[in-house]
Structure formats: structure tokens, C-alpha cells
Amino acid sequence: MIMKSNRTYLILICILIFLTSHAQNNKANTWYFGGYAGLNFNSGIPVPLTDGAMNTGEGCATISDTDGSLLFYTDGITIWNNHHLIMENGFGLMGHSSATQSSIIVPKPGSDSLYYVFTVPVCNDPGDLYYSIVDISLNNGLGKVIVKNVFLYQPVTERVTAVDHANGTDVWVVTHLRDSDAFCSFLVSSAGVSTTPVISHIGAVHLSTTSYIGYLKISPEANYISVAIWGNLYLVEVFDFSDVTGQVTNAISISGYGRPYGIEYSPDESRLYFGANFDHQIIQIDLTAGTPNEIINSATEIYSNTDEKYGALQLGPDQKIYVTMEDKNYLGVINYPNALGTACDYSPSAVLLGGGTIGKLGLPTFIQSYFLANITYQNECFGDTTLFELSIIGDVQSVTWDFGDPASGSNNSSTIFNPTHLFTSPGSFTVTASMILNDGTSEVSTVEATIYDFPQVNLGNDTIICGSPNITLDAGPGFVSFLWNTGDTTQTIMASNSGTYHVMASTDHCSSFDTISINFQSSAVADAGSDEGACQFESFDFSNSSILPYASNFDSIRWTGGLGIFSDPGILYPVYSPGTNETGVVQLSLVVYGTPPCSNDTSSMVLTIQALPSLDAGIDDVICETENFTTSPTVDAYASVQWTSLGDGIFVNQNDLISEYIPGNGDVLTGNVSLILSVTPVAPCTSVVSDTLVIAIDRSPTSFAGFNSTFCLDGSFILDNSDTTNSGMLLWTNNGGDGTFDNSALLHPSYTPGANELLSGTITLSLIAYPQGACTETDTSDIVLEVQAVPVANAGGDATICEGETIVLDGNVSQNSSLLWSTLSGDGVFSSPTTELTEYIPGSLDIATGSVVLTLTAYPIFPCASPAVSGMTLNINANPLANAGSPTAIICEGASYTLSGSAQNFTAIQWTNNGGDGSFDNIAIPNATYTPGPNDIANGVVTLTLNVFPEFP
Structure with missing residues (x-):
């Protein structure tokens, strides 16, 4: 377009x-x-x-x-x-x-x-x-x-x-x-x-x-x-x-x-x-x-x-x-x-x-x-000559201008069609054109003319510059556009060549122009080269620098700095010998003396003098065989470390300065091990330095309380299978039991159980072996004693039976391995002599004797040896015997009859008349007297019976 x-x-x-301007003809x-x-x-x-x-x-x-x-x-x-x-x-x-x-x-x-x-x-x-x-x-x-x-x-x-x-x-x-x-x-x-x-x-x-x-x-x-x-x-x-x-x-x-x-x-x-x-x-x-x-x-x-x-x-x-x-x-x-x-x-x-x-x-x-404007104007910046024009000039016969700037004196008016005016200050001015038109009528047009103040460009004085050919030229703020003779359109430019520079800077309404001449002269340049390193007690040759020192545009040069000496401080590549014990960062400076009027230039490099490593692997130490050893060396000025062992243990990380050593079985058996710390120095130093420490290894205590056992309740137990190694003192404990040791600090004491332990049947005894040397942990072992009680037998109480009877025996035994019923003098027999419940059948001798002693024996459980024996007496009562006397007797009516009865093995007797109605004078005596009753007399006969009651049972 x-x-x-x-x-x-x-x-x-x-x-x-x-x-x-004033609008055309005012029609709008x-x-x-x-x-x-x-x-x-x-x-x-x-x-x-x-x-x-x-x-x-x-x-x-x-x-x-x-x-x-x-x-x-x-x-x-x-x-x-x-x-x-x-x-x-x-x-x-x-x-x-x-x-x-x-x-x-x-x-x-x-x-x-x-x-x-x-x-x-x-x-x-x-x-x-x-x-x-x-x-x-x-x-x-x-x-x-x-x-x-x-x-x-x-x-x-x-x-x-x-x-x-x-x-x-x-x-x-x-x-x-x-x-x-x-x-x-x-x-x-x-x-x-x-x-x-x-x-x-x-x-x-x-x-x-x-x-x-x-x-x-x-x-x-x-x-x-x-x-x-x-x-x-x-x-x-x-x-x-x-x-x-x-x-x-x-x-x-x-x-x-x-x-x-x-x-x-x-x-x-x-x-x-x-x-x-x-x-x-x-x-x-x-x-x-x-x-x-x-x-x-x-x-x-x-x-x-x-x-x-x-x-x-x-x-x-x-x-x-x-x-x-x-x-x-x-x-x-x-x-x-x-x-x-x-x-x-x-x-x-x-x-x-x-x-x-x-x-x-x-x-x-x-x-x-x-x-459309009747009046136009251009050049609206303060200091410019402003031109005014009429857009209807063909219809105007004459015109008188008033520029609204009375401070300009006689220049405030004009009668030419297109006048110019230099305003005395920035600001707004009412400009009036009073016109006589060709038809004889008059017309007045006005315009508000704004004269703008604006910043001025100042690039500075012409100058000679030493150094790198770069300088920033700044047209200054307050403008909206810029045009340099370099073609740049920014507020600032970087001038890098000798020559003349000019810029036009514009606001929305105005422009400002300035010129500067710049001449660049080369400055002295110093470059001390790259930072380098050297080992303690060694010299450094600057000709071996990774980036060599550099100097230009100079009259002379000189090296300075450090505690040491330069082989020749006035040359570009001298040899520097550090001072005694000079280590660490050393700044060495190259001073390049410029050609006037340019100033001198100085550049520095850092020579890092690396100290050789100092090393102490640590003091010899003692550990327990159950422990690992943590190193605590003192090292400085090193690049890396490595731990090694002359034994068969291992380091958790052998390249850590503080490392953990786990002893091997061979170390423990030997009782000591040597640990070696090797240190690699920081470059440029190269010699590896080593130091050794010795670790003694103490053995841990062990204890053996003996094999678990059972003992009889009838005595003490001697702990004669116990043992300890690598121990100082030892101690037996009963873990809260109520028994007693004859001496708890002896290796083989005897132990007498308490009442509560006998009731529980189980006793746990502990043998504690205390450490010695570097070891701190005790060792404890236990022995469990099972208490075997002595046998108990109870044959029961004495008993009595009648002749011809048997007796069932219900004895009681405990803590036994077996039992046996027996009799020393009797001739009866037991139905089951090895069980607690048995029947005894008396023999004729037993009956004739009238009693027999029956014995119950409870045999012990190992390790007990003594059986328990209990006896009871069995009494055998003979059966009762009754004799009513003469089988028959005759008496007269009205007479009484005295009986001649007899009895054996009885506790009581009783006469009965078997339905008769007579009476006894005493029914409980053998020689009772019977008096017949009426019915007895009527019947003519009566039977009398003697009843004998046996002894218990």
C-alpha cells in the first residue's frame, strides 16, 4: 500500500x-x-x-x-x-x-x-x-x-x-x-x-x-x-x-x-x-x-x-x-x-x-x-523560526497577523500571507489571522500554536582515549527516537574506532544534533598469565605457564610480590623461588609501564604453593575383640588417603580419612594388628607419605555354667561342670531364687535350693564372667536344675475285718518310679501288689493270729535312691458262736424256765420267743428266765431262740 x-x-x-485552526466556515x-x-x-x-x-x-x-x-x-x-x-x-x-x-x-x-x-x-x-x-x-x-x-x-x-x-x-x-x-x-x-x-x-x-x-x-x-x-x-x-x-x-x-x-x-x-x-x-x-x-x-x-x-x-x-x-x-x-x-x-x-x-x-x-485547518504552521521547537500559512489564500485580499507573543515587540505582527516568527519562549500562543476576503467581507481565524521546549544532545568534548577502543556515547534521555551517523537508532552506542560521531535525537515534535571527535590510543596491556601451582620447596618457571604472561605498548615491565625472589624481575618469563616455608596463595604481579599519556597497567596471577602433607595416623590403642576401631588421624595438605591393614580385617571405606576398621579372626587370635595410612599430596606435589598405628585386641570373657541337670530333693547340688575364659572376677546368681550358694564367687560352688524353688521344681542359676582390659561387656550363661522330690508312700490306716472277709486297700504314693504291696509275716495274698488299689485276702495264719501288718513301698525316681515305706495293721475278728442249751424242755403250766445258753465272739446277745407271748427276765444274758404267756400255755409249746451279735466289723 x-x-x-x-x-x-x-x-x-x-x-x-x-x-x-478555526474550522472552515463554522458549518460543523x-x-x-x-x-x-x-x-x-x-x-x-x-x-x-x-x-x-x-x-x-x-x-x-x-x-x-x-x-x-x-x-x-x-x-x-x-x-x-x-x-x-x-x-x-x-x-x-x-x-x-x-x-x-x-x-x-x-x-x-x-x-x-x-x-x-x-x-x-x-x-x-x-x-x-x-x-x-x-x-x-x-x-x-x-x-x-x-x-x-x-x-x-x-x-x-x-x-x-x-x-x-x-x-x-x-x-x-x-x-x-x-x-x-x-x-x-x-x-x-x-x-x-x-x-x-x-x-x-x-x-x-x-x-x-x-x-x-x-x-x-x-x-x-x-x-x-x-x-x-x-x-x-x-x-x-x-x-x-x-x-x-x-x-x-x-x-x-x-x-x-x-x-x-x-x-x-x-x-x-x-x-x-x-x-x-x-x-x-x-x-x-x-x-x-x-x-x-x-x-x-x-x-x-x-x-x-x-x-x-x-x-x-x-x-x-x-x-x-x-x-x-x-x-x-x-x-x-x-x-x-x-x-x-x-x-x-x-x-x-x-x-x-x-x-x-x-x-x-x-x-x-x-x-x-x-x-481542514485555515491556518497551518511548522517548526514548533523553541529556537526554530516558525512558518505560518493560510490554506484559503486564493480567497484572501489582505491579512494581518498577531502571533500572541508581545515579548517579541514589533515582531509580534505581520501583514504578509505566509510569515515567520521566532517565539521568545516555549509555551502555547494564540495566533490570529484577520483577513479581508476578495468579496469585501472579513474573517478571523485563530490557531493555538504550541512551541515545545526540548532537551539538547551533549556528547561531550572531543577527546583522546587510552585503552581499549570502546566508549559509550549517550545522546541523553527525554527523546523518542535517535539516528546516529553509524546507522544506530538507540540512545547509546559503543564507539570502537577513532573518528567523528554525530547523532540526531528527536522528541515527538523536535530534534537536537551534536558531534564528537574521538581518537583512540593504545594503552599499556599487562596479562600475568594463568594462575599456577608449585610444590613446597620447588621453584616455578613462568615459561611453563598454561597461559603465558603477556605485555604490550610498554616502556618496561617488572614482576613484584611474594616472599621469595625472581631470577630477573625485568623479564617476561622469570623463575620464582619461594621463600622459606612460603606456602598457600601467593599473588605475583606484572607491572607494565605505559607510553605517556597512557597510564600503567598491572595484572596479577596467583601462584598456589602447595605444602607437603603432614601426617599422624593416630596413637596406638586397645580395643575389645567385639569392637570396631574408628581412626582419628591428623592430616593436612593432602589430595586423597588410603588405609590398609597388615591383618585380615577390613575398612568400611579405606579412602575416608576417618574410617572404621573391622578386625578379622586372625587379628583377634593374634591379639593385635597394624593399620597403615597412606596420603597422596595435592598437585603438583607427588610423593606419597605413610604412617602406622598398632591396635591391640583384648579377648571377650566367656562363661559356661554347666549342663542342665536334675538332683534329688534330699541334698545340695555341686556345680562342678562350670568354666570361664578371659575373665577377671566371676559371680553366680540364682535370678531371684531363695536358695543359697556356699560361695557365689567360686567357679564350682554347691547350691542348696530354697523352699520356693523346691515347690517350683525348676531352678535357673547364672554364671557371670566379668571382662578385663579394653572389653566392657560381661558374658552370662545359665544352667537349669530340675528338682526331683523323694518318694512318698501311705498304706492307709489300720483296719479290722471279720473272719472270712477280704479288704480292698487304697494306698497312696507320689514322686515314685514304682510301688509294691507286701507282708513280712502274713500268709495272705494281694490281688495286684504293684498298684495302689488292691485287694488283700487273709491266709489261715492271718486269721489264726488275728492280725497282719501290710506294707506299701514307693521306689524313688532317679537320681533319688531311697524308697519310702508305709505299713498298716489288719485285724481279723473270728465269727460269733451261739448255744441255746438243751434243745427241749418241759415245764408245768404256771412255771418259769431258766435257760442254759452260752455264746462266743460276740458283742451282745438277745433272746426272742418267736411269736410267743411270754417274757424274759433279761433277754441279754445267756441264762435268762422265761415265763410263758397265756398263748404259750394255750398252744402248749413255745420256741426260744438265742441271738448272738458279732464283734465289729
């Missing part, structure tokens, strides 16, 4: 042209828009108006006369006159209040009273472009629509803009077609509206209804035309425009912003602004950035507020850009739209609207040429 630019370049110095001085809102610019600043009759969501247009007085305004449907009443026949136009740019008002060239009102539809309506004609001379200057809704073209989008033709008389009215890439430019001249447009096919195709939305604007000088595509494509496109042919060419497409809508140019056409109302951003594009890509990449956000939905952007008569936000009672203002980036100074709520009025999405659409 070929972008036009009005910048002038002279010997690489950018002279910025600042364009501003009165605005009505939004919800009954309005502004009046006739005083030079926007003054809120509250008398508007229009409530429109988007597009609108207003027109004033050359004095800035309102003529009429419209929302594209209705036209209101300057009394805010609907103009006669001023209703039913084919625009729409929700169209982006619903209408635009174009005075008919060559006429003082006729005005064209062009209207475009909303995106959802048929896309017809119409115009109507207003005659403002009718109705006493209130106007009348004399021609309404003349069809011109279709289908068009919601966009329409206008700009003066290059001839300064005619006007181009431009719109864009729907579903097409075509721009249509209609020429309006004194002959009327051309119905055949100039069509330019370029840029994006405006597809879908949402892409019909968004502003179309031509720049004030008609160099550019831009379009915001609100929907579908979300693009802003910038093109070149020809005010001679109406052609649109050379497209640049800017994407990546949500719903771009309003769009406007800075007065000098260097910047393009647009609002992205979904992203809530206002974006600046630098149209002077260079290539199309550079222009696209120049996009800068100048403001963002998520609470605001940005609508139209419109350049005002005061050369500021006004921004409307939907349903807000204020407008934002870009105060310096020509400035780059945020220097444009956006004020988000700078203009408060009149009470009860609000802004919406639209601002009035004007012929963009209304905002």
Missing part, C-alpha cells in the same frame, strides 16, 4: 507539521445527537445544549451556517429546524435512527439555500440509498423539504461519508455496497447528484447483516478512507482515496479487535483511531509507521474500560476527537490526536452533557473537509 504523507524530510531531520459548530444531547463550539470550546428534539440511537447529521448558527438536523427519518420543530414536509425520510450513519447533509455547490440530505437504511431493511432536498430560504429561514426520498442506488450498508472534491467546489458522497467489496463514490456538483457512481472493488466483502454496521470516514485532506466492519469479519480497513477521481485503492486490513464501530482521523492524518465496543478499547494506528505490516503492528491501546461501550468518534472544530459511549451523560476526548501513542491524552469523561441528556452510539456526520 502506498500511503501518502505530508511530512517533509531534510538532511534526515523530521520536521513535523502541526495542523490546526453545532451538534445534536443521542438522547436530546447537543454541543455548541462557537466559543472555541464545547458548550452543552439541552434544547434538542431528537432522540436517536445511532446515526444523525447537523448543519450550521458560516457563522456557526444552527440551520437544521436529522436522524435520517425526521428533519428538525433551528426552532427544534419538525421542518415542513420533514418527516418520513428513508433513513433509520438505528443505522450507523443514517444521514449526511451536503450543501448544493453554487447554491446558498439548497441542501441535499442523503439517507441510508438500517441493516435489516432494504438497502436503498436516497436523498431529499431542503430549501432553507423557505418559511422565513426555517426551511422546507421540497424533494423527498429520491432513490439513488442499492443495496448499500449503513455507511455514508463525504469530502470536498479536489476542485474545492464539488463534493464526493461515498458509501459501500452490501454483500460486495465495492465502494460507490457519487459526485455532487452544481448540476446535481450524479446517478452513476465511481465504483472501486477492493478490500473485504461485506457479508451478512452485522457486517453492514460500522463507520465509514474519509480523512480531512481526502488522502485516506477507512471502514469499521462491526460484525462477521471484525475488521478495520484503511485505503488510499483520490479526491480527483473518487477511486479507492491500496488496502490495509487490521484484525483482532472485538466489534470495531466508530472511526476517525487525526487532523494531520498521521493517526487513525477506532473504538472496539465489545473489547471496550480505543485503539490508535500510526499511519506513518512505514510498510503495511509496520502500520498494522503500530496498533496501540490508548484507553480501555469494561464499563463503557464505545460508539462514534468525531473530529471537532477545535481539532479534538470526541468519543460517545452508550447511555453515558458525558463524552470522552482525545485532546492531542496528532500525538503518537498515549501522548494523545485521552480524557474519558472530559465533556459533561446537559442535564437530562445522554449520549448513545452516534455523533453527527459531516463533510470531513469542514475540519
Whole structure:
């Protein structure tokens, strides 16, 4: 794309042209828009108006006369006159209040009273472009629509803009077609509206209804035309425009912003602004950035507020850009739209609207040429001569200038058309041009001329520099761009060659220039070479350095430092012999004496003199055979160590200075071992140094209490199988038992169990062997003694049986291996003589004797030897014998009979009469007397019986 630019370049110095003035003919001085809102610019600043009759969501247009007085305004449907009443026949136009740019008002060239009102539809309506004609001379200057809704073209989008033709008389009215890439430019001249447009096919195709939305604007000088595509494509496109042919060419497409809508140019056409109302951003594009890509990449956000939905952007008569936000009672203002980036100074709520009025999405659409400056000026930096020019010079007969700089005395005024003025200070000056026009009328135009102060570049005095040819040249802060004769564009550069350097440093408005001459002279250079090392008591030859010493640009050199001596301190590679006991870090310096005026240079190297190792493997020591030995040597100035052993043990890590040695079996048996520490010195030393220590190994004690045994309850136990080795003292313990040793410190004592131990049946005795020498741990062994009780026998108590009976014996034995029933003098027999329960059958001798002793023997369990014997006496009673005497006897009735009975082996006797009814004088004596009873006498007989009761049992 070929972008036009009005910048002038002279010997690489950018002279910025600042364009501003009183607006042309004041026709854009009165605005009505939004919800009954309005502004009046006739005083030079926007003054809120509250008398508007229009409530429109988007597009609108207003027109004033050359004095800035309102003529009429419209929302594209209705036209209101300057009394805010609907103009006669001023209703039913084919625009729409929700169209982006619903209408635009174009005075008919060559006429003082006729005005064209062009209207475009909303995106959802048929896309017809119409115009109507207003005659403002009718109705006493209130106007009348004399021609309404003349069809011109279709289908068009919601966009329409206008700009003066290059001839300064005619006007181009431009719109864009729907579903097409075509721009249509209609020429309006004194002959009327051309119905055949100039069509330019370029840029994006405006597809879908949402892409019909968004502003179309031509720049004030008609160099550019831009379009915001609100929907579908979300693009802003910038093109070149020809005010001679109406052609649109050379497209640049800017994407990546949500719903771009309003769009406007800075007065000098260097910047393009647009609002992205979904992203809530206002974006600046630098149209002077260079290539199309550079222009696209120049996009800068100048403001963002998520609470605001940005609508139209419109350049005002005061050369500021006004921004409307939907349903807000204020407008934002870009105060310096020509400035780059945020220097444009956006004020988000700078203009408060009149009470009860609000802004919406639209601002009035004007012929963009209304905002061309009548007065332009250039060279705006303090100290420059500023040139002023009139843009309407062809219509001016004479002019008187007032530069607003009274301090300049008589130079404060001029009568030439394009004067120059040297301002006496930086600041803002009101410059006035009072003109007499060719038709005899007068007109006054003013401009606020800003004269900028700016920093001055000072690179310093010309200089001669010794040393490395590198010096930083700094143009200083406060500038926005730099250009050096080296081609660099940074604030600082590195000068590395002798020569002349100059820089042009620029602010947004001004530039400063300075030059410096630099001559580099070589400095003395010293390099002592690489850091090196030497072993104690050895010399170091500098010719053996890894990096050799170096010197240049010198008159002489000299080595210094250290406690030793140099073989020749004035040569580059001497031999250094360290001083006595000089070790560690030694700094040796090479001083190179420079050629005047350059100073000397000194460089140092570090000679590390490595001390030989000092070594002590540690003192000889004694350990117990159960212990490991931890070394504790004293070593310094070493690189590595290694422990070795003359025995069969091992080191946990033989390369650790403090290491653990685990003795082997051979070491223990031998009783000692030699440990050797070998030390490797730090380079460059190489000789290995060794030292030895001897470790004696004491044996641990052992104890053997003897084999577990059983002993009889009837005595003490001699511990004669016990033994100990490597022990000092020893001690027997019974582990809380209640028995006693005859001497617990003897190896073979005797032990007498206590009562509790006899009851438990088990005794544990411990033999403790105490260590001697380096050993600290005792050794304990146990012997378990099982207590065998002596046998117990109980034959039972004495018993008595009757002759002819047997007896069941239930003896009791314990702690026995076997038992036996026996009798020494009896002749009876036992049914089971080896069991506790047995039956004894007395023999005839036993019966004849009348008693027998029965013996129960319990034989012992080993190791007990004595049996237990228990006896009982069995008494055998003979059976009883009864003799009633004579078997029969006869007595007389009435007589008694004395019996002659006898008895043996009895305890008692009793006479009975077997049913008789007589009586005995004593039934318990053998010689009782019986007296018969009546029945006995009646029966004539009675039987008398002698009953003998045996002895127990």
C-alpha cells in the first residue's frame, strides 16, 4: 500500500507539521445527537445544549451556517429546524435512527439555500440509498423539504461519508455496497447528484447483516478512507482515496479487535483511531509507521474500560476527537490526536452533557473537509523560526497577523500571507489571522500554536582515549527516537574506532544534533598469565605457564610480590623461588609501564604453593575383640588417603580419612594388628607419605555354667561342670531364687535350693564372667536344675475285718518310679501288689493270729535312691458262736424256765420267743428266765431262740 504523507524530510531531520485552526466556515459548530444531547463550539470550546428534539440511537447529521448558527438536523427519518420543530414536509425520510450513519447533509455547490440530505437504511431493511432536498430560504429561514426520498442506488450498508472534491467546489458522497467489496463514490456538483457512481472493488466483502454496521470516514485532506466492519469479519480497513477521481485503492486490513464501530482521523492524518465496543478499547494506528505490516503492528491501546461501550468518534472544530459511549451523560476526548501513542491524552469523561441528556452510539456526520485547518504552521521547537500559512489564500485580499507573543515587540505582527516568527519562549500562543476576503467581507481565524521546549544532545568534548577502543556515547534521555551517523537508532552506542560521531535525537515534535571527535590510543596491556601451582620447596618457571604472561605498548615491565625472589624481575618469563616455608596463595604481579599519556597497567596471577602433607595416623590403642576401631588421624595438605591393614580385617571405606576398621579372626587370635595410612599430596606435589598405628585386641570373657541337670530333693547340688575364659572376677546368681550358694564367687560352688524353688521344681542359676582390659561387656550363661522330690508312700490306716472277709486297700504314693504291696509275716495274698488299689485276702495264719501288718513301698525316681515305706495293721475278728442249751424242755403250766445258753465272739446277745407271748427276765444274758404267756400255755409249746451279735466289723 502506498500511503501518502505530508511530512517533509531534510538532511534526515523530521520536521513535523502541526495542523490546526478555526474550522472552515463554522458549518460543523453545532451538534445534536443521542438522547436530546447537543454541543455548541462557537466559543472555541464545547458548550452543552439541552434544547434538542431528537432522540436517536445511532446515526444523525447537523448543519450550521458560516457563522456557526444552527440551520437544521436529522436522524435520517425526521428533519428538525433551528426552532427544534419538525421542518415542513420533514418527516418520513428513508433513513433509520438505528443505522450507523443514517444521514449526511451536503450543501448544493453554487447554491446558498439548497441542501441535499442523503439517507441510508438500517441493516435489516432494504438497502436503498436516497436523498431529499431542503430549501432553507423557505418559511422565513426555517426551511422546507421540497424533494423527498429520491432513490439513488442499492443495496448499500449503513455507511455514508463525504469530502470536498479536489476542485474545492464539488463534493464526493461515498458509501459501500452490501454483500460486495465495492465502494460507490457519487459526485455532487452544481448540476446535481450524479446517478452513476465511481465504483472501486477492493478490500473485504461485506457479508451478512452485522457486517453492514460500522463507520465509514474519509480523512480531512481526502488522502485516506477507512471502514469499521462491526460484525462477521471484525475488521478495520484503511485505503488510499483520490479526491480527483473518487477511486479507492491500496488496502490495509487490521484484525483482532472485538466489534470495531466508530472511526476517525487525526487532523494531520498521521493517526487513525477506532473504538472496539465489545473489547471496550480505543485503539490508535500510526499511519506513518512505514510498510503495511509496520502500520498494522503500530496498533496501540490508548484507553480501555469494561464499563463503557464505545460508539462514534468525531473530529471537532477545535481539532479534538470526541468519543460517545452508550447511555453515558458525558463524552470522552482525545485532546492531542496528532500525538503518537498515549501522548494523545485521552480524557474519558472530559465533556459533561446537559442535564437530562445522554449520549448513545452516534455523533453527527459531516463533510470531513469542514475540519481542514485555515491556518497551518511548522517548526514548533523553541529556537526554530516558525512558518505560518493560510490554506484559503486564493480567497484572501489582505491579512494581518498577531502571533500572541508581545515579548517579541514589533515582531509580534505581520501583514504578509505566509510569515515567520521566532517565539521568545516555549509555551502555547494564540495566533490570529484577520483577513479581508476578495468579496469585501472579513474573517478571523485563530490557531493555538504550541512551541515545545526540548532537551539538547551533549556528547561531550572531543577527546583522546587510552585503552581499549570502546566508549559509550549517550545522546541523553527525554527523546523518542535517535539516528546516529553509524546507522544506530538507540540512545547509546559503543564507539570502537577513532573518528567523528554525530547523532540526531528527536522528541515527538523536535530534534537536537551534536558531534564528537574521538581518537583512540593504545594503552599499556599487562596479562600475568594463568594462575599456577608449585610444590613446597620447588621453584616455578613462568615459561611453563598454561597461559603465558603477556605485555604490550610498554616502556618496561617488572614482576613484584611474594616472599621469595625472581631470577630477573625485568623479564617476561622469570623463575620464582619461594621463600622459606612460603606456602598457600601467593599473588605475583606484572607491572607494565605505559607510553605517556597512557597510564600503567598491572595484572596479577596467583601462584598456589602447595605444602607437603603432614601426617599422624593416630596413637596406638586397645580395643575389645567385639569392637570396631574408628581412626582419628591428623592430616593436612593432602589430595586423597588410603588405609590398609597388615591383618585380615577390613575398612568400611579405606579412602575416608576417618574410617572404621573391622578386625578379622586372625587379628583377634593374634591379639593385635597394624593399620597403615597412606596420603597422596595435592598437585603438583607427588610423593606419597605413610604412617602406622598398632591396635591391640583384648579377648571377650566367656562363661559356661554347666549342663542342665536334675538332683534329688534330699541334698545340695555341686556345680562342678562350670568354666570361664578371659575373665577377671566371676559371680553366680540364682535370678531371684531363695536358695543359697556356699560361695557365689567360686567357679564350682554347691547350691542348696530354697523352699520356693523346691515347690517350683525348676531352678535357673547364672554364671557371670566379668571382662578385663579394653572389653566392657560381661558374658552370662545359665544352667537349669530340675528338682526331683523323694518318694512318698501311705498304706492307709489300720483296719479290722471279720473272719472270712477280704479288704480292698487304697494306698497312696507320689514322686515314685514304682510301688509294691507286701507282708513280712502274713500268709495272705494281694490281688495286684504293684498298684495302689488292691485287694488283700487273709491266709489261715492271718486269721489264726488275728492280725497282719501290710506294707506299701514307693521306689524313688532317679537320681533319688531311697524308697519310702508305709505299713498298716489288719485285724481279723473270728465269727460269733451261739448255744441255746438243751434243745427241749418241759415245764408245768404256771412255771418259769431258766435257760442254759452260752455264746462266743460276740458283742451282745438277745433272746426272742418267736411269736410267743411270754417274757424274759433279761433277754441279754445267756441264762435268762422265761415265763410263758397265756398263748404259750394255750398252744402248749413255745420256741426260744438265742441271738448272738458279732464283734465289729
